[in-house]
Amino acid sequence: MINLVINGLPVAVEEGSTILEAAKYLGFPIPTLCHLEGLSNYGACRLCVVEIGEGPKARLVSSCTYQVEEGLKVRTASARVVKARKMVLELLLASCPQSKVIQDLASAHDVRQQRFRQEHEDCILCGLCIRMCEEQMMAKAIGFRNRGENRSIGTPFDMKSEECRLCGGCMYVCPACQLRCTYMEPEKAICGGCANLSPPCLEKSSFEDMMCYMDPCVACEIRKD
Amino acid sequence: MIKDITQSEATEDGITDKQIDALIAKHQTDRNGVIDILEAIQASYGYLPPHALRIVAKKMNRSLVDIYGVATFYQAFSLRPKGKHRIVVCLGTACHVRGAPAIVEEFERQLGIKAGETTPDMKYTLETVNCLGACALGPIVVVDERYYSKVIPTQVRDIINNSHSGDRDTADSHQQQKTIGEAVPS
Amino acid sequence: MVIPAGTCGQASGANDLIAAAEKEILLCGLDKNIRVRVTGCHGFCEMEPSVLIEPDNTFYPQVKPDDIPRLIKAVLDGKILEDLLLVSEEGKKYYHQNDLPFYQTQVRSILAAHEKIDPLSIANYIENDGYSAIAEVLENGAPEAILAEVKNSNLRGRGGAGFPTGKKWEMLANQSNGSGKYLICNADEGDPGAYMDRSVLEGNPHSIIEGMLLGAYATGATAGVIYVRKEYPLAIKHLELALTQAAEYGLLGDDILGKGFSFNLSLAKGAGAFVCGEETALIRSIEGKMGEPRQRPPFPITKGLYRKPTAINNVETWANIPIIIRQGAKKFTGVGTRNNSGTKIFSLVGKIKNTGLVEVPMGITLKEIIYGIGGGPSAKAKIKAVQTGGPSGGCIPTARFDLAIDYDSLVDAGSIMGSGGMIVMDEHTCMVDVAKYFMAFLKDESCGKCFTCRKGTQRMYELLEDISQGKGTLKHLELLKELAEVVKDTTMCGLGQTASNPVLSTLRYFRDEYLAHIEKQQCPAGVCKALITYSINENCTGCGMCVSVCSEEAISGLRKQRYKIDSDKCIKCGTCKGVCKFEAIEVS
Numbered sequence: 001m002i003n004l005v006i007n008g009l010p011v012a013v014e015e016g017s018t019i020l021e022a023a024k025y026l027g028f029p030i031p032t033l034c035h036l037e038g039l040s041n042y043g044a045c046r047l048c049v050v051e052i053g054e055g056p057k058a059r060l061v062s063s064c065t066y067q068v069e070e071g072l073k074v075r076t077a078s079a080r081v082v083k084a085r086k087m088v089l090e091l092l093l094a095s096c097p098q099s100k101v102i103q104d105l106a107s108a109h110d111v112r113q114q115r116f117r118q119e120h121e122d123c124i125l126c127g128l129c130i131r132m133c134e135e136q137m138m139a140k141a142i143g144f145r146n147r148g149e150n151r152s153i154g155t156p157f158d159m160k161s162e163e164c165r166l167c168g169g170c171m172y173v174c175p176a177c178q179l180r181c182t183y184m185e186p187e188k189a190i191c192g193g194c195a196n197l198s199p200p201c202l203e204k205s206s207f208e209d210m211m212c213y214m215d216p217c218v219a220c221e222i223r224k225d
Numbered sequence: 226m227i228k229d230i231t232q233s234e235a236t237e238d239g240i241t242d243k244q245i246d247a248l249i250a251k252h253q254t255d256r257n258g259v260i261d262i263l264e265a266i267q268a269s270y271g272y273l274p275p276h277a278l279r280i281v282a283k284k285m286n287r288s289l290v291d292i293y294g295v296a297t298f299y300q301a302f303s304l305r306p307k308g309k310h311r312i313v314v315c316l317g318t319a320c321h322v323r324g325a326p327a328i329v330e331e332f333e334r335q336l337g338i339k340a341g342e343t344t345p346d347m348k349y350t351l352e353t354v355n356c357l358g359a360c361a362l363g364p365i366v367v368v369d370e371r372y373y374s375k376v377i378p379t380q381v382r383d384i385i386n387n388s389h390s391g392d393r394d395t396a397d398s399h400q401q402q403k404t405i406g407e408a409v410p411s
Numbered sequence: 412m413v414i415p416a417g418t419c420g421q422a423s424g425a426n427d428l429i430a431a432a433e434k435e436i437l438l439c440g441l442d443k444n445i446r447v448r449v450t451g452c453h454g455f456c457e458m459e460p461s462v463l464i465e466p467d468n469t470f471y472p473q474v475k476p477d478d479i480p481r482l483i484k485a486v487l488d489g490k491i492l493e494d495l496l497l498v499s500e501e502g503k504k505y506y507h508q509n510d511l512p513f514y515q516t517q518v519r520s521i522l523a524a525h526e527k528i529d530p531l532s533i534a535n536y537i538e539n540d541g542y543s544a545i546a547e548v549l550e551n552g553a554p555e556a557i558l559a560e561v562k563n564s565n566l567r568g569r570g571g572a573g574f575p576t577g578k579k580w581e582m583l584a585n586q587s588n589g590s591g592k593y594l595i596c597n598a599d600e601g602d603p604g605a606y607m608d609r610s611v612l613e614g615n616p617h618s619i620i621e622g623m624l625l626g627a628y629a630t631g632a633t634a635g636v637i638y639v640r641k642e643y644p645l646a647i648k649h650l651e652l653a654l655t656q657a658a659e660y661g662l663l664g665d666d667i668l669g670k671g672f673s674f675n676l677s678l679a680k681g682a683g684a685f686v687c688g689e690e691t692a693l694i695r696s697i698e699g700k701m702g703e704p705r706q707r708p709p710f711p712i713t714k715g716l717y718r719k720p721t722a723i724n725n726v727e728t729w730a731n732i733p734i735i736i737r738q739g740a741k742k743f744t745g746v747g748t749r750n751n752s753g754t755k756i757f758s759l760v761g762k763i764k765n766t767g768l769v770e771v772p773m774g775i776t777l778k779e780i781i782y783g784i785g786g787g788p789s790a791k792a793k794i795k796a797v798q799t800g801g802p803s804g805g806c807i808p809t810a811r812f813d814l815a816i817d818y819d820s821l822v823d824a825g826s827i828m829g830s831g832g833m834i835v836m837d838e839h840t841c842m843v844d845v846a847k848y849f850m851a852f853l854k855d856e857s858c859g860k861c862f863t864c865r866k867g868t869q870r871m872y873e874l875l876e877d878i879s880q881g882k883g884t885l886k887h888l889e890l891l892k893e894l895a896e897v898v899k900d901t902t903m904c905g906l907g908q909t910a911s912n913p914v915l916s917t918l919r920y921f922r923d924e925y926l927a928h929i930e931k932q933q934c935p936a937g938v939c940k941a942l943i944t945y946s947i948n949e950n951c952t953g954c955g956m957c958v959s960v961c962s963e964e965a966i967s968g969l970r971k972q973r974y975k976i977d978s979d980k981c982i983k984c985g986t987c988k989g990v991c992k993f994e995a996i997e998v999s
Contacts, residue, residue, distance in 0.1 A: 043706060046863045046901045060900045065706040080900065087897040091866050115890050116870050124862060143290035144701065144859070145297040147684065149869050151859030156293035157275055163288070259699030260682050264641070291700070298701040300683030301641050317603030318798065318834045319760035321848050327984050334962055355685060355852060357642055358606035359419045360758055361456030361766035370644070372422035378986040379960050
């Protein structure tokens with residue numbers, strides 16, 4: 001067992017646990033976006049940052065990827081953490097304002113402004129879908145492409161993948177795709193065939209902007225082109 | 226765009242499985258060598274043909290998603306064919322403060338394409354690179370492995386015209402080169 | 412007769428000189444009297460293509476191929492061609508290389524070897540004491556002694572962070588040697604403006620191999636990889652040759668020099684990704700994956716290449732090892748300061764008179780390097796700042812040029828040592844533009860994994876773009892600073908954690924320049940295109956040079972009279988200013 005102190009409370013957890021798991025065990029809430037139980041930890045969204053260490057050596061780390069160390073001192077809601085978290089949420093809102101998950105997180109953390117140029121992206125590259133596809137569905141049909149600002153998620157060559165079995169797991173775990181699942185007005189969704197997936201394919205024109213690996217859509221059978 | 230895989234791709238540009246296999250065999254190490262293999266394919270064909278990536282994935286026992294990720298992550302790889310002459314403008318910091326952005330713009334104007342693009346006649350590809358490590362002599366332009374130092378915008382036309390005579394092998398490090406760049410005030 | 416022909420030398424025409432010299436020697440049948448040695452870069456790149464005549468070390472700068480025949484004749488006659496010598500502004504002639512102010516304050520423990528060594532010849536390296544350190548060490552057989560020597564030398568990693576090399580090696584040596592340990596030479600010198608590693612790889616590749624052999628013997632590592640960036644074709648070529656030669660001489664592979672010690676060394680090429688200079692990304696790249704850094708700990712020293720213990724050191728660090736073993740830690744610590752021993756190579760580039768590689772003892776001041784060795788500004792404009800540490804570093808203003816350079820002082824000044832790039836900026840360099848340049852660089856070179864690095868660099872670029880176009884407000888500045896601090900705090904790897912430095916350091920030292928863009932809609936350096944106009948002043952003689960180069964036909968007027976620029980047509984490319992000999996073109 002590894003002994004550490006979280007927000008002043010001592011706790012002993014198994015070796016190899018993450019700070020996030022230890023904090024959860026004590027009941028301290030840490031917001032997450034790219035973390036999902038059952039999938040490996042990735043550390044892309046940076047929302048779960050916590051402060052470790054003391055004095056000038058104190059720093060922020062992502063609690064989902066940082067493994068507990070003996071004697072570690074962790075603060076999950078210090079001023080520095082809160083400031084960083086708010087900025088991460090502001091950046092998320094600026095890029096992906098339509099996501100219900102992001103909206104809820106922003107509201108829960110009292111983010112009241114968005115000072116950047118507004119964008120409407122349908123992917124925050126958290127990589128949940130990739131891990132779902134690989135680790136739970138054993139398919140490896142989608143992955144990251146490119147780097148930096150050009151990074152994206154999709155199939156090789158943007159072609160229908162031979163590995164994809166149209167399971168819909170990728171869409172199921174996506175935190176950003178509320179737009180495509182329920183469109184702007186959920187009640188107008190024509191097809192309730194897959195309540196879990198809520199297809200976005202109301203109109204072909206809006207479908208263009210959506211992130212969908214299903215072709216045709218399992219629910220409404222609309223093809224992309 | 227999502228489209229179906231077409232059969233024609235299997236033999237595109239006359240690339241045979243055998244050629245790719247040979248490149249893989251040559252560069253595969255006991256551990257991996259994926260990047261070396263992709264580099265060899267890039268060097269042989271000027272780009273990474275989709276068919277070749279599929280063969281690499283299969284032979285190396287890696288998923289196509291992984292290989293495609295690697296192929297798009299690194300700047301040295303291109304999934305599109307490149308022009309006959311490759312013009313590379315260095316945009317390192319030293320070149321930047323000595324006026325490299327104006328050189329890129331001049332090339333863009335003269336060639337009628339943006340950086341990263343290839344002219345429709347497939348003659349020139351204009352690229353920028355983040356540092357070639359010849360910082361003392363910036364701005365640096367490299368055309369088909371021939372280095373031009375202290376380039377100013379008025380030399381751009383000459384450099385383009387000069388590239389026609391560069392159709393020989395210039396790989397030898399001690400071979401003769403012509404330099405346009407005379408010392409100019411920066 | 413020594414002709415340096417690194418990539419920089421070749422770019423300035425060294426190959427023409429070599430061809431001319433070899434032809435002349437052959438034609439005149441002088442091959443017994445005079446020999447041409449083609450070497451790597453000596454450092455004084457500004458004066459290339461240059462020729463050095465041994466044994467007197469007579470230095471001829473910027474030699475033209477046409478001068479070669481009479482130069483060779485002069486050498487044979489024991490004469491010096493006075494008209495080809497370097498002349499200072501005061502008219503003083505410099506005969507010998509050591510007389511040059513550029514070389515005088517340097518301590519060239521690594522670079523000096525480049526003059527003596529033909530990088531294509533292992534025999535030449537051995538003649539110059541090469542591989543003597545490893546031979547002696549294998550003879551006496553005490554790995555602990557090497558480890559102690561490196562520890563006592565206080566050598567700190569030359570890649571940027573300055574971690575003590577001896578400590579790193581000790582940690583590796585203490586790892587159990589169950590299924591192998593690795594050494595890696597990080598030669599992915601991605602910092603734009605830094606090229607000392609390229610110079611060492613091109614000029615003295617065997618010193619790296621010897622350094623790694625010593626490291627392997629000290630730590631018990633069984634295999635090593637040199638990771639070189641693809642942008643250095645000449646370095647790769649020289650390294651490949653050096654590895655083959657070393658293997659032929661029984662210096663690599665199994666049972667080295669018959670002493671039962673084995674070490675395999677191979678080369679891995681990068682494929683153009685700045686982030687692969689980060690050690691965990693570098694390891695992934697060698698493994699044939701995307702160069703995406705991962706969370707540390709576990710550090711590579713416990714779980715590195717192929718999940719085996721791995722020590723990664725930079726090229727310059729490895730190059731220091733044979734020197735330390737040969738001359739002893741005591742002599743090594745005699746140079747530099749207490750916590751920062753030895754020398755450091757800097758690439759002095761940008762708006763400075765003597766550009767090139769300079770090797771100086773740690774603790775020297777910026778002033779000594781820039782005004783002493785560098786000879787001050789290249790043009791009339793005053794020097795304003797120096798940018799160190801590449802995209803992860805910061806800009807240090809002239810007011811702080813008394814700073815003694817070492818790992819710690821640079822961090823205090825808001826920059827970092829990095830691999831040693833020093834880009835000098837003068838009054839014609841806009842600091843907003845510099846910050847914008849680095850953000851453009853980083854938003855492309857970020858691996859894209861951490862949301863705050865990927866999006867943060869994009870957003871910082873966006874804010875800086877607004878400011879450079881005169882659309883910025885004071886709120887932009889506030890948000891920029893807030894964002895920069897969060898990006899620094901919330902990212903996983905070194906790239907993201909230092910990505911804000913260019914923004915934060917320029918905000919700290921050059922806030923007035925930002926304010927000029929915002930409040931007065933002015934770019935004091937005359938760089939930001941949206942805020943400047945070009946005009947022609949009374950110096951114009953009507954020569955017509957500017958008219959002939961203007962691609963937009965924006966300049967009009969009569970010959971021998973003052974020309975005019977049509978600001979509607981002008982695209983502000985600056986070409987006319989570049990060709991005007993009378994300083995008649997003004998930017999305001």
